[in-house]
Amino acid sequence: MNIKLGEIAYEILFGSYEKPKDEGRVKYLYAGHFDDTYMPTKFEGSYVELNSSSDKFLLRSNDVILAGKGHRIFAWAYDPDFGQAIPSSLFYIIRTNPEKIFGEYLASLLNSEKMQHKLNLIGSGATITSIPKKELVDLDIVVPSISKQLKLMELSHLLNENISLTKKLLKQKETLKRGAINKMINNLNK
Structure with a gap:
């Protein structure tokens, strides 16, 4: 079944803009922390402290982050085993209901060639790709049964x-x- 991303996501927001520290409890994710397979294998010293304004950006189970700005557009499904993490403002946080769509499936779908082509078209027109939220919300996605x-x-x-x-x-x-x-x-x- 085809459905708009905005209809399956109960919240889409940009990550937080923070000044990271070398040590801490909460990982602060940049695009450079992700390898060619879109896994955060290159993570090193980039942490933030939780406070009342950054708490809403803390990743939750089934969340997907999508690089919405930059030279490399990709998605990653958050796994709580990774530990507490907050994505930088480069990323969209896409929150969905796991009874309708698995975050891991959504990330794989967004990383597929067809969706990458669509996302790059949506974000084109500038030197650095930037995907507008309105276009992202209106993106048609295929959602099969669980x-x-x-x-x-x-x-x-x-x-x-x-x-x-x-x-x-x-x-x-x-x-x-x-x-x-x-x-x-x-x-x-x-």
């Missing part, structure tokens, strides 16, 4: 695991190749 969303996410997890194992195997083969070449070169000098 059971289909679960199946899609299970398949996505399996494929991600396969990709990860393939990358590890490739690194080991590269190490093996370097070692073999070094051994052959060392044997030539004898």
